[in-house]
Amino acid sequence: MIRTEALSVRLLSFSLRNVNLAIGKNEFFVLMGPTGAGKTVILEAIAGLIQVDRGQIFIGGKEVTGLPSEKRGVGIVYQDHALFPHLDVMQNIGYGLRYHAIEKDEGQARLNRLTGLLGIRHLMNRLPIHLSGGERQRVALARALIVQPHVLLLDEPLSAIDPGFREEIRTAIKTLHQNTNTTFLMVTHDFGEALSLADRGAILQQGEIAQTGAIQDLFHRPASMAVAEFVGMKNIFEATFENGIAHVQNLRIQLNAPVDPGHRYLAIRPEDLTVSRNSSASDRINCFNAVVAAVVGQGFAYEIHLECGEITLKTMATKRALVDLELREGAHLFLYFDPTAVHTF
């Protein structure tokens, strides 16, 4: 549905280089990356809102690189909603209808369907200034989707919404994606959003695509150190590999599959480690003695640093687990993980 080939954009203090993306029809695709990596620039290039220096953009098999924004069939939803402040909700949602040769009845039907799906029927005559953040974002979604674009671009649609309402809007976005034939392309900072909404995604770093793939793979199979660090792979170690065994310092770690000869690192997500007090755990593969080096509070969860031989591994624990396992500095326990949880690159 969307394809970019060697897309390059040069701005005053930033440049996007050689971006190749291929997003399928009706797919939900996310772009992730640190602030300033160029995520919004990609969206605006696809929408035709900024000038492209090199490369091509295709939407639905048709090249649109030189087309003005209004001829591309691309909807856009910004984090600040960008509702027209002088128009009420109904006028905002219906804004684009007249440009798409939509019959009045058909327009009304679409309006009813979308406002019903989004639960905003009772707001029709209000001005945007009198709406909550969540309501505004729903209106923005309805306004973009009523003209049935090929592609909907979402620029961090949840980040400006109060935490309590984020869940709701996330569900609304998911429902809309399932109920329309539109391809969704979303920029986000939030891993939870990415995992719960997207099928596939790409990670952008300093204006270049660092990795593209299924959303689970991005988090579990990062291809480089930079991506591994970005996606929160906290346990990354230099390793040597032989016959299905990895050596990290003096630890021998069993692997699930043979390793590519070029690989030099081993990584395990913190959520994939299990800690236990029970000595029967030592029968398992990849079980090690460990000493708690630190317990770091992170709001509702805790990060546990475990000294295991000469390396320190990090895992997560709930408050309950902290109490039950008596996890405090200096505590001795067992730590294990499944060979399938070990990723190498």
Next chain:
Amino acid sequence: MRRKELFFWLTLTCGIAIVAYILLPLVELMTSSSISALWESIQDKEVVRSIRLSVFSAGAAALISFLFGTPLAYLLARQDFMGKRLLEAIIDLPIVIPHPVVGIAILGIAGKNHWIGRLLFDLGIRIMGSVTGIIVALTFVGIPFYIHSAKAGFMSVSPRLEKVSRSLGASMVSTFLRVTFPLAWRSMLIGIIMCSARAISEFGAVVVIAYHPMTAPVLIYERFEAYGLKYSQPVAVWLVIVSLFLFLFLRILTTREVREK
């Protein structure tokens, strides 16, 4: 209540001094003429003609500023480009150049020694001593005020609104008419009023380019020179009334904008 500090009394004193400085001469002027003198002067065809000419030519200057200044103001509000600062400085030049110099500068290119002057002459357009010349001078001094205000109005409209409008299928023109203009029209109108207020008060440039036909400021000056203070005051009062009317209109518009926000 806490005792006010010295600084408070200092600001208060300065404030009162400035207000008195502005208001005293004006109040003196407005009360200087008797009702009968005012009535008599408004019956004077020359006075009415000069005020009408002033209002007409200031209005024309504002209209020209609106037509030519709006696209430029929009460009300045939306685009960053090489030489933008220089362009903005050039637009501000009419504010800092002494007024008679403006008149002389315009005559310099409108005269027969310059090809533009000869071209205008061939086209039958006269600058020296004509209403056209007056409008040229008033536009010159007034246009920066319109561009400033319109640009500020456009800058207050988020470019994202325009981007969303484009993505929904609206062309650039349609976007301007349905989104940008409805959100910026008040600033544009204030710009028009500022521009015409500045234009209506112009004397220095006008007197160089066109002593006749007489605009109100030139007439006031002439009456003062020829007959003295008493004779010029009623005309001045009428001009102030017209200017105040414009100013009041501006204040009402801006306060409403603040309340809506």
